[in-house]
Amino acid sequence: MMTLYGYWRSTAAYRVRIALNLKGISAKQVSVHLVKDGGQQHTPTYVLKNPTHLVPALELADGTVLTQSLAIIDYLEALQPDPALLPSNPVARAKVLAAAHVVAMDIHPVNNLRVVSHLTDAFGADAEAKRQWMCHWMDKGFAALEQMVAKDSRFAFGDTPSLADICLVAQYYNARRWGLDLAPYPRLTEIEETCLALPAFAAAKPEAQPDAE
Structure with missing residues (x-):
């Protein structure tokens, strides 16, 4: 195993x-x-x-x-x-990857624990400054994603979950944790709700893990 x-x-x-x-x-x-x-x-x-x-x-x-x-x-x-988590069509595949990369390469790298810790260690950022930092970069990324995802499908790009949905749902959890206003992203919020209704997503939620605190 x-x-x-x-x-x-x-x-x-x-x-x-x-x-x-x-x-x-x-x-x-x-x-x-x-x-x-x-x-x-x-x-x-x-x-x-x-x-x-x-x-x-x-x-x-x-x-x-x-x-x-x-x-x-x-x-x-x-x-x-x-x-499949990625479409076989080359153009559709590229669109899914681009959306996933907005989260995994644009938002997440500047929002992870070691970066936020460095803001305090090197620049004296307090808790509120760190929260604003996190929300700033998520806001930038989500604003792009809201325009990138399909408007007329169950999930981000079609009627089955893709890598884009996986990345979005995980980052949305972080956004809620840090108090980001998600009202400007109704389509992303709709996608999140659709995903979390599936057992595969629900069972993966942080609070459902054996080491959850």
């Missing part, structure tokens, strides 16, 4: 949990607490698995370790193509 190293509130780990559930692939979960004991992602044992000091990491049955959530999901897509 595969082993997923993650943290209940990590949006990147959340993405992988959703993908695993949609694919019907079982994985043992091991919690890597990102705050306790100075951050368990920095322990020598974990760093041997993931030199980036980040979660998630997916360890395969043969001991191979995969890192980076989108790379892990790409592996799962190749391992079990059905149900």
